[in-house]
Amino acid sequence: MENFIVSARKYRPATFKSVVGQSTLTTTLKNAIQRKQLAQAYLFCGPRGVGKTTCARIFAKTINCQNLTSELEACNECESCVSFNTNRSYNIHELDAASNNSVEGIRKLIEQVRIPPQIGKYSVYIIDEVHMLSQSAFNAFLKTLEEPPAHAIFIMATTEKHKILPTILSRCQIFDFNRIKVEDTVKYLEYIAQTEKVEYEVEALNVIAQKADGAMRDALSIFDQVVSFSDNHITYNKVIENLNVLDYQYYFKLTENFLKGEMADSLRILDELLSKGFDAQQFVTGLSLHIRNILVCKDPQTIQLLEVGAAIAEKYKQMAAQCPPDFLVGALQLSNVFDVSFRQSPNQRLHVELLLIRLCGLNQEKKKSDSLDFISDNPYEVFSAPKVQPNATPTAAQVVQKMQVQSPATEQPAATRKPMPKTTSLKGIMSGNYQAPQKEADKVTEASPTKTEHTSITENKPFNHSDLVNVWNSYAEIIKTEKPGQFSLMQNYSPLLLENNRVLVKFEGQIQIELFQEIKLDLLVHLKRNLRNLTIEIVEEIEVTEGPQKNRLFTADDKLKFLIEQNPALLRMKQQLNLDFS
Numbered sequence: 001m002e003n004f005i006v007s008a009r010k011y012r013p014a015t016f017k018s019v020v021g022q023s024t025l026t027t028t029l030k031n032a033i034q035r036k037q038l039a040q041a042y043l044f045c046g047p048r049g050v051g052k053t054t055c056a057r058i059f060a061k062t063i064n065c066q067n068l069t070s071e072l073e074a075c076n077e078c079e080s081c082v083s084f085n086t087n088r089s090y091n092i093h094e095l096d097a098a099s100n101n102s103v104e105g106i107r108k109l110i111e112q113v114r115i116p117p118q119i120g121k122y123s124v125y126i127i128d129e130v131h132m133l134s135q136s137a138f139n140a141f142l143k144t145l146e147e148p149p150a151h152a153i154f155i156m157a158t159t160e161k162h163k164i165l166p167t168i169l170s171r172c173q174i175f176d177f178n179r180i181k182v183e184d185t186v187k188y189l190e191y192i193a194q195t196e197k198v199e200y201e202v203e204a205l206n207v208i209a210q211k212a213d214g215a216m217r218d219a220l221s222i223f224d225q226v227v228s229f230s231d232n233h234i235t236y237n238k239v240i241e242n243l244n245v246l247d248y249q250y251y252f253k254l255t256e257n258f259l260k261g262e263m264a265d266s267l268r269i270l271d272e273l274l275s276k277g278f279d280a281q282q283f284v285t286g287l288s289l290h291i292r293n294i295l296v297c298k299d300p301q302t303i304q305l306l307e308v309g310a311a312i313a314e315k316y317k318q319m320a321a322q323c324p325p326d327f328l329v330g331a332l333q334l335s336n337v338f339d340v341s342f343r344q345s346p347n348q349r350l351h352v353e354l355l356l357i358r359l360c361g362l363n364q365e366k367k368k369s370d371s372l373d374f375i376s377d378n379p380y381e382v383f384s385a386p387k388v389q390p391n392a393t394p395t396a397a398q399v400v401q402k403m404q405v406q407s408p409a410t411e412q413p414a415a416t417r418k419p420m421p422k423t424t425s426l427k428g429i430m431s432g433n434y435q436a437p438q439k440e441a442d443k444v445t446e447a448s449p450t451k452t453e454h455t456s457i458t459e460n461k462p463f464n465h466s467d468l469v470n471v472w473n474s475y476a477e478i479i480k481t482e483k484p485g486q487f488s489l490m491q492n493y494s495p496l497l498l499e500n501n502r503v504l505v506k507f508e509g510q511i512q513i514e515l516f517q518e519i520k521l522d523l524l525v526h527l528k529r530n531l532r533n534l535t536i537e538i539v540e541e542i543e544v545t546e547g548p549q550k551n552r553l554f555t556a557d558d559k560l561k562f563l564i565e566q567n568p569a570l571l572r573m574k575q576q577l578n579l580d581f582s
Contacts, residue, residue, distance in 0.1 A: 011192055020184050025177065040148050041171055046159070050179060056126045056155040064084075064121060101133045113149060145171050185216060206308060280342070297317050330362050486515060505539070
């Protein structure tokens with residue numbers, strides 16, 4: 001049985017030209033070789049699987065090559081290159097800092113550095129994961145690293161540059177490796193698939209590249225796994241099945257549901273995904289990325305930020321043409337907020353379902369605000385100027401007359417009538433159009449001309465201080481249960497009627513004013529409606545008293561500020577845990 005070699009080793013680059021996605025760094029190293037300006041120490045930094053150790057091996061091999069090509073690549077024919085290719089070179093030494101992180105390991109390295117190379121010009125020491133060295137080992141390495149022998153070159157590689165001492169960093173030339181782009185990874189996977197005679201779909205390779213997250217080694221490992229699963233025929237469906245990746249079609253279907261307000265179907269799709277074993281947070285994160293991809297397709301200048309295949313990119317363009325920009329921005333903000341607070345939710349499934357409900361209602365709220373000129377259940381539009389409605393609500397007399405005209409000549413007996421079952425639409429509840437069922441008496445009262453709640457005020461009526469206090473107390477009773485803090489505030493502080501219908505409320509401090517601001521707008525609407533006067537204005541003022549202050553009820557903010565003054569650590573705890581004491 002032939003020994004199998006994984007693709008990450010079999011197709012490991014052996015020349016600068018074959019390195020993928022790091023052309024800037026390879027060009028710099030080749031120019032240094034050409035000009036013979038080699039530093040005594042190099043530090044290669046970057047994520048895993050992007051070619052740090054590979055470039056270090058190629059660089060070490062090239063500087064010891066005795067017959068460089070015109071492109072400044074190793075010849076692979078001289079004695080130094082042959083010994084390196086057969087893993088028996090005595091000029092290039094690879095060390096693992098994780099297993100040699102003590103001072104004793106560095107002392108052995110320092111003694112070994114003194115020995116000149118047998119073949120070639122340089123003894124190259126490649127130290128992988130150098131951040132694993134202890135601080136004592138770093139300190140023991142400083143002198144040798146700064147003034148090594150002329151034949152010694154150190155190449156260190158790390159994924160965590162911030163853990164390396166600044167004294168080490170200052171003695172090295174630092175090269176930062178980038179994550180490999182998706183399109184570069186796809187091209188390299190296509191080359192390997194063609195070489196290995198594996199049938200593939202470009203969209204499938206694109207999913208592999210995205211799953212690798214910029215690491216070529218991870219992409220090659222996933223490639224081998226998928227080839228074994230798909231029996232040398234890589235398709236999009238087999239890749240997402242093997243890697244447990246969420247299909248794009250689910251996100252596109254959900255986006256259509258958001259635009260149409262189809263909440264029930266969205267919840268059904270979520271249940272289907274969770275039953276297949278997909279993680280809820282993975283779904284929310286993917287949904288945020290999906291909305292972001294649609295948003296970048298709205299502008300030709302940002303469409304290049306889309307890292308998907310050609311077929312999926314075309315679907316994103318079509319979806320972007322259907323989605324309003326304000327909907328996308330609102331959906332992206334909403335999904336991001338839910339993603340951040342996901343782990344804090346005790347019921348994570350309910351958390352995601354609430355997100356879908358909010359997203360389904362997002363576009364419906366926009367349509368509702370665009371199509372309706374007058375919303376009767378909005379108290380802030382009660383005092384606007386009267387508008388001529390194309391379909392005005394009929395008066396009570398018209399309703400009665402219409403009922404008399406449309407009454408049938410013959411009626412079926414009451415016993416033969418079957419009441420139709422009443423159903424409630426989730427879509428209506430979500431969009432804000434739902435109204436609770438009313439009794440017949442309530443409907444008659446609602447049509448009565450005596451009801452003035454939604455009648456526009458055309459004449460300002462005068463009122464006195466007694467009227468003001470009565471309406472003030474009536475509003476306090478309304479909020480007594482839901483807002484006890486504001487109710488207590490209104491009981492302790494009475495309004496004063498000034499000229500020009502200005503209502504003055506005197507408080508003892510800024511905290512009371514801030515608490516009052518939460519109900520000020522609703523209170524103003526209540527006063528204008530019940531006193532039938534549009535010129536009413538509420539003014540707050542802090543009352544300065546020289547004598548002893550009267551006892552008052554401390555609010556939640558008062559108590560919190562007092563505790564923070566006693567122990568400032570409470571403020572940090574509140575900010576870090578995002579606590580709400582209101």
